[in-house]
Amino acid sequence: MSITTSICIGCSVCINECNYNVLSLSEEKAEVVDRGACNACGKCEDACPTGAINVYTVIDLEDY
Ligand code: SF4
Ligand code: SF4
Secondary structure, eight states: OEEOGGGOOOOOHHHHHOSSOOEEEETTEEEESOGGGOOOOOHHHHHOTTOOEESSOGGGGGGO
């Protein structure tokens, strides 16, 4: 999972969508605080208005 903080507007939509407390807001940017709790459901990515979240990234695929 990756979050492109440069296009994150700090709306918290992703945090509210996640049922597993994976994400948090820090200095008005979303960040991953518990990667291990993520089940890759994709709700955060789907809900993000700016497309800042990419649940599957090439670098992270081996995590799932
Ligand atoms: S993919 Fe699902 S479980 Fe993982 S951070 Fe997003 S909403 Fe939470
Ligand atoms: S939904 Fe997108 S823009 Fe909003 S806080 Fe999360 S990553 Fe940032």
